[in-house]
């Protein structure tokens with residue numbers, strides 16, 4: 001068994017345990033391995049262990065990996081989990097399966113236009129800034145209702161739910177409060193729309209158990225699967 005496969009199994013067991021503790025079905029949470037800075041060989045190891053969708057925070061890096069792997073592994077799927085600039089929308093429209101970090105209507109408009117030109121649709125999650133830290137991306141929780149109403153006007157974007165990054169803190173209560181805030185936004189949107197908004201992408205290597213306890217349906221885990229990260233370009237030299 002590869003190290004990656006072993007790490008995946010360990011994370012799966014922790015997710016299952018967190019589900020059990022909070023009375024949730026073990027299958028209620030999907031694990032999205034985050035492969036940023038990691039070479040395609042490790043992604044292929046995770047593919048062999050049953051994972052086909054991978055999270056990348058940079059469009060250029062994701063596209064490079066897509067191009068390197070698409071002939072041999074056309075089943076690989078790419079989830080963009082980092083901020084997207086409008087000038088990169090055309091690339092995302094071409095190859096991504098999911099965008100988890102939508103927080104800008106100008107980007108949404110551009111993305112929709114490019115997707116229509118490609119004849120594609122894209123699952124999107126709206127990123128919520130649940131920690132009120134100014135350096136964090138995401139819309140303010142209070143702006144979510146207005147923002148998501150605008151999204152309904154786009155043909156090619158399929159809003160599926162919300163994504164957030166909790167505050168980076170040793171205090172579990174503050175981390176958990178970020179997840180709870182995001183879940184409260186989800187509840188408001190569901191009440192308004194009579195359902196939908198099923199996805200809650202919350203939790204990373206350091207905090208996914210707390211996120212599962214607060215209702216996460218997708219944990220984005222990098223370090224605990226692929227090990228620590230060097231600089232962004234390291235995978236090209238590997």
Ligand SMILES: *Cc1c(COP(=O)(O)O)cnc(C)c1O
Pocket residue numbers: 034036057081082165203204205206220221222223224
């Ligand atoms: C890098 C990253 C992750 C994974 O972080 P780890 O701590 O390595 O698990 C999750 N979400 C986003 C948005 C990221 O950029």
